[in-house]
Amino acid sequence: MNFYELMNKRRSVRGFTERELTDDEISMLLEAATAAPNACNYQSWHFYVVRGREKISGFVPTIYRGEWFRSSAIVFVVCTDAEKLGARFGERGTDLFAIQDTACAVDHLMLMAAGLGLGSCFVGAFDEVECRRYLGIPEGRRPVALVPVGEPATDTPKRPRKPIGEVVTFVGEDS
Amino acid sequence: MNFYELMNKRRSVRGFTERELTDDEISMLLEAATAAPNACNYQSWHFYVVRGREKISGFVPTIYRGEWFRSSAIVFVVCTDAEKLGARFGERGTDLFAIQDTACAVDHLMLMAAGLGLGSCFVGAFDEVECRRYLGIPEGRRPVALVPVGEPATDTPKRPRKPIGEVVTFVGEDS
Numbered sequence: 001m002n003f004y005e006l007m008n009k010r011r012s013v014r015g016f017t018e019r020e021l022t023d024d025e026i027s028m029l030l031e032a033a034t035a036a037p038n039a040c041n042y043q044s045w046h047f048y049v050v051r052g053r054e055k056i057s058g059f060v061p062t063i064y065r066g067e068w069f070r071s072s073a074i075v076f077v078v079c080t081d082a083e084k085l086g087a088r089f090g091e092r093g094t095d096l097f098a099i100q101d102t103a104c105a106v107d108h109l110m111l112m113a114a115g116l117g118l119g120s121c122f123v124g125a126f127d128e129v130e131c132r133r134y135l136g137i138p139e140g141r142r143p144v145a146l147v148p149v150g151e152p153a154t155d156t157p158k159r160p161r162k163p164i165g166e167v168v169t170f171v172g173e174d175s
Numbered sequence: 176m177n178f179y180e181l182m183n184k185r186r187s188v189r190g191f192t193e194r195e196l197t198d199d200e201i202s203m204l205l206e207a208a209t210a211a212p213n214a215c216n217y218q219s220w221h222f223y224v225v226r227g228r229e230k231i232s233g234f235v236p237t238i239y240r241g242e243w244f245r246s247s248a249i250v251f252v253v254c255t256d257a258e259k260l261g262a263r264f265g266e267r268g269t270d271l272f273a274i275q276d277t278a279c280a281v282d283h284l285m286l287m288a289a290g291l292g293l294g295s296c297f298v299g300a301f302d303e304v305e306c307r308r309y310l311g312i313p314e315g316r317r318p319v320a321l322v323p324v325g326e327p328a329t330d331t332p333k334r335p336r337k338p339i340g341e342v343v344t345f346v347g348e349d350s
Contacts, residue, residue: 003181003290004203007210007283028179030343034336035182037285037297041334045342052348081342089300096319097299099271103278104297108182110212111286115178122212122279124272125264135346144271159216161209167220167256168205171310173227 006115011158013119016071016150025116026074029149032112033076038101039093042084045102046141048077056148063134064126064146072148076109077131078102079141099144106145119152181290186333188294191246191325200291201249204324207287208251213276214268217259220277221316223252231323238309239301239321247323251284252306253277254316274319281320294327 001009021029026049033047050056057070069075080102085093106122113120123146131143176184196204201224208222225231232245244250255277260268281297288295298321306318 001178002176003178003207003286006178007207007287010210010212012212027339030339032178032182034339034342035185036282037185037187039297039299043337043342047343048346049343050346055347092300095270096274099274100278100281100297100299100320103275104282106275107211107279107282111178112182122214122275124214124267124275145275162218164202164205164209167209167218168222168224171223171225172230 001115006111008158010110010114011119011152011156012121013152013156014066014068014121015153016073016119016148017153019073019151021073021118021149025118028116029076029109029112033078033105033109036101036104036108038104039085039097040088044080044082044085044098045105046079046081048079048135048137050075050077050135058134059146062127063130064123069148071150071153073150074148076147076149077135077143078106078145078147079137079143081141083140102144106147109147113149117151118149119156120147120149122147176290181286183333185285185289186294186331187296188327188331189241189243189296190328191248191294191323192328194248194326196248196293196324200293203291204251204284204287208253208280208284211276211279211283213279214260214272215263219255219257219260219273220280221254221256223254223310223312225250225252225310233309234306234321237302238305239298244323246325246328248325249323251322251324252310252318253281253320253322254312254318256316258315277319281322284322288324292326293324294331295322295324297322
């Protein structure tokens with residue numbers, strides 16, 4: 001499957017079968033996440049890998065409201081770990097670059113998941129404070145994304161995109 | 176090329192040949208960028224596509240310092256366009272979700288570039304104010320990334336990553 005096919009196969013999947021992930025699958029997902037482009041190669045991220053349906057169910061509803069979340073085989077809690085970026089770039093490092101780095105890591109992880117026939121979802125609308133408490137995440141890290149992964153329970157249709165002309169402005173020659 | 180091969184082929188490329196991009200390549204890069212996962216499918220992004228070496232040279236050194244930038248065949252200036260996200264989620268929408276969305280768009284664009292044999296770089300350390308002025312970017316959009324693309328002038332070695340154990344914490348069963 002080439003990248004064009006892969007990006008069109010990826011969906012935001014919200015509901016999974018009971019199949020667990022293999023250790024190899026988990027390793028591939030983490031290898032993909034950490035291969036993402038990132039500022040200065042500081043790798044300003046930390047991944048909490050949450051396994052076991054009981055532990056995962058504890059996210060609902062305090063950290064995240066959706067009942068479907070309980071069906072996840074595994075949840076990656078993606079955190080910024082931006083001490084070095086902050087020391088070098090100040091708030092631009094902690095509040096922009098580290099968020100971009102972790103988002104690229106999530107994007108890579110989701111694409112790898114799709115390539116493995118797995119489903120995933122980029123969940124940003126969750127309670128950071130409760131998440132931090134539940135997992136004992138220290139001050140220096142900030143949880144910015146939950147990424148549940150599993151075997152998709154159903155097919156999810158592709159979401160439409162705006163016409164390119166609405167989101168692009170051409171500048172310079174031939175414009 | 177499968178995704179594992181693609182993600183290992185991608186590099187941060189800083190220096191390009193004189194070859195221009197074709198219209199088809201530009202279309203593929205934009206299609207990839209806009210296929211990225213994003214909050215609520217609001218597609219809270221806008222892409223300025225800057226063509227022409229003269230226009231691109233105008234970025235240096237005021238917007239971005241690196242002389243190599245002048246060699247770019249094309250530059251994508253990726254902006255958040257977060258009015259809808261802000262209305263629904265407040266600052267979390269504008270300062271987190273929209274930044275994550277645009278970072279995923281850049282990640283997708285860079286992976287497509289690598290698949291096409293092109294090089295690219297995620298440039299975050301640039302002057303937003305000067306960039307806004309140079310391109311006439313309106314208030315509602317925030318430039319968060321410059322992505323120069325072109326045919327790589329030289330091979331760039333793969334950067335090493337930390338051992339997985341340094342950036343991962345396992346939680347739950349089997350931990």
